[in-house]
Amino acid sequence: MTVTQELFSQMRSILKKLTPEKFEQLMKEVNELSINTKDRLEGIGNMVFEKAICEVKFTSTYAKMCHCLKEEEESQHLKEELGTKVIAHHRRAVGTMKFLSKLFKLDMVQDVVILGCVGTYLDTQSEEALECLCCLITTTGTVLDCENVKLKQILNEGKITSRVHFMLQDVMDLRQNNWVPRRHKQGPKTIIQVHEEAELEIRLGNMKVEQQLLSKMGQSTICTQLAQAEQDQSSISIELAQA
Known part of the structure; x- marks a missing residue:
């Protein structure tokens, strides 16, 4: 194994372990x-x-x-490499566009690449292209405010599926709201958050069981008291009859 192959092997190992909470390490x-x-x-x-x-x-x-790998010469080359890779992977579009838009917001991809993609998708107007367009504009809109005139035209023509129609409408609504989402989407959960949520679910489940037991015990006590009252009433009736 060459030195370069060994380096790639080490990098693959690192990427397999990568999570938000392990990023710095x-x-x-x-x-x-x-x-x-x-x-x-x-x-x-x-x-x-x-x-x-x-x-x-x-x-x-x-x-x-990618942003952290930013020695000036390497960073510029990485921008060019990523831009080329994006164009070559149109069929893996949604994932590619999400990654590209994140890189753009970190200034790792030039705006000309984003504008080129937007123009291509507007001209193509396939289901895949419009879905990518929505993904791209939603993420980059705060930095690169794209005109939505043609989006309105596409919506009015009605030649798209309901799913893409709603996606385009969401993009237009987001732009009208100054690119502020109505509900902020949370990023990926950390392992600690997942464990905490699991523990909370267990505690809530235990509390529900306890409440059910208490409820059953309460019902049992009421039934016992009613039975005792009926027995007492019967005894009184017998005594009155004997008197």
Whole structure:
């Protein structure tokens, strides 16, 4: 195994372990790798790109990793490499666009690339293209305010499915609201958050069981008291009859 192959193997191992809460620790390991040639940088960029479009929930984490690999010369080359890769992966569009938009917001992709994609998708108007367009504009709209005249035209023509129609309408509503979402979407949950939520569900479940037991005990007590009252009333009736 060559030195470069060993480096790629180490990078794959790091990417497999990457989570939001482990980012700082794993980024230190990445910085220790000898990414000092064009081929190595391209290889690392390709690996991060592939992981990002396969694991859409963590695109912001992968974009942040690219941003940290920012020696000036390497960073510029990485921008060009990522831009080229995006154009070549149109069929993996939604994941690609989400990752691209995150990189753009971190100034890792030039605005000309975004505008080029927007223009291409508006001209194409396929289901896939319009879905990518919605994804792209939703994320980049706060920085790159795109005109929505043609979006209105597409909606009015009615040649799209209901799903894409609603996606386009959501984008227009978002723009009208100054790119502020009505409900802020949370980022990926950390392992600690997942554990805390699981513990909370268990506690709530236990509380529900206890309430059911208390309710049953209460009903049992009432039934006992009613039975005792009926017995007392019967005894009184017998005594009156004997008198």
